[in-house]
Amino acid sequence: MDRRHLSLLMFSGDYDKALAAFILANSACEMDMSVTMFFAFWGLTMLRDPGKMSLEDKSLYEKMFSVMTPDGAGQLPLSNMNMAGIGKGMLLKMMKDNEAPALVDFVESARHKGVDFKACRLSMEIMGLRPEELLPEVRVVDAREYLEDAMQADIQLFI
């Protein structure tokens, strides 16, 4: 491929890490790089389409998991448990004061710019997530497809 390529493995389900990743993804698109984001484990929670949670055909554990984990990008918690006094509300207030877009805006922007969203098949099976619960453009692939894409990338990060 001729365009420079960025590959992000989104393992974490934290608001601040997701924000950093989507800022990189959007900046890369603006530089005409192609971008793949591969979501696994907790990272999958930010791909959930808030209106589409389903509890049908799920085991008890899968139902508990569906209800207890974040229901889309807006609901993610902060990564930093050390800074006990700094809540997500404070971060959001500081972002608003500086007119920085929120995570959901960066996600929307990345969708419009054509970032390639992939979800890890094994993680989805373990967590009992169904493809129809995710944003519609997400493709479910296995680790092999992640590796094949990442080895073509100019930058690969595990976030």
Add this chain to the structure above:
Amino acid sequence: MDRRHLSLLMFSGDYDKALAAFILANSACEMDMSVTMFFAFWGLTMLRDPGKMSLEDKSLYEKMFSVMTPDGAGQLPLSNMNMAGIGKGMLLKMMKDNEAPALVDFVESARHKGVDFKACRLSMEIMGLRPEELLPEVRVVDAREYLEDAMQADIQLFI
């Protein structure tokens, strides 16, 4: 080298991150890639051979460290402190329901497939770990050797 190469720096000692890393390592081997895993800090705890903990010739702090840290891959905790309601037991149950192998199975599989295990010398000195307490095929190397290997890799990740 002609084969594609994957380099993983295993810093974290969390069960879920280790699971993601070993899934990648095994998938890469199946694609005929060569794989190096370099374990530092908390990552070293998953290389411990459960039957071989030694308290001989250790300082008080090193003894405390030996006893308080996980005794091999099966004992690692979850990374996600935010999802308070989701314990490791629940994740293991969901994995079992979906017939996914456990972490120890992925580690065994990676050993049999010839993944190159390296341990960070400085981390081992600080933590008071002895080479004979680790899985037998682990080689103890310094950061320079990690860097020389990683710069030949097609994919490098810090996990």
Add this chain to the structure above:
Amino acid sequence: MDRRHLSLLMFSGDYDKALAAFILANSACEMDMSVTMFFAFWGLTMLRDPGKMSLEDKSLYEKMFSVMTPDGAGQLPLSNMNMAGIGKGMLLKMMKDNEAPALVDFVESARHKGVDFKACRLSMEIMGLRPEELLPEVRVVDAREYLEDAMQADIQLFI
């Protein structure tokens, strides 16, 4: 560029992760690699010059943030919330027993070896940090400049 290049994205503000990163940065310099460290979000706290905190011209949230976050590399907390019994004091004691340099020594060494320090402009704006509060050689750049540098690197890590 002819020299091999290492690019580290410093997102985390944890003592142990910073230690790992600065050990890599120093080792790379000793191998005659060029090294760029791009600090974003919590990573910015380790670039603060302890004597230069300013509360002037800051909003209430920015002032709270300045006071509650670490005031330079020496003040960072540990990443590992799982190992409740192992405090930072214990890690520092074990490092001292083994005559390992502390994080501030590794940072000083990296400065003298010419590691290129960059700070993320958007993160600084959100957190209300002023360039004059950071170590003097730090340059404030945007995500695009990080990506341009990282795509030239032989090794890129998100820490």
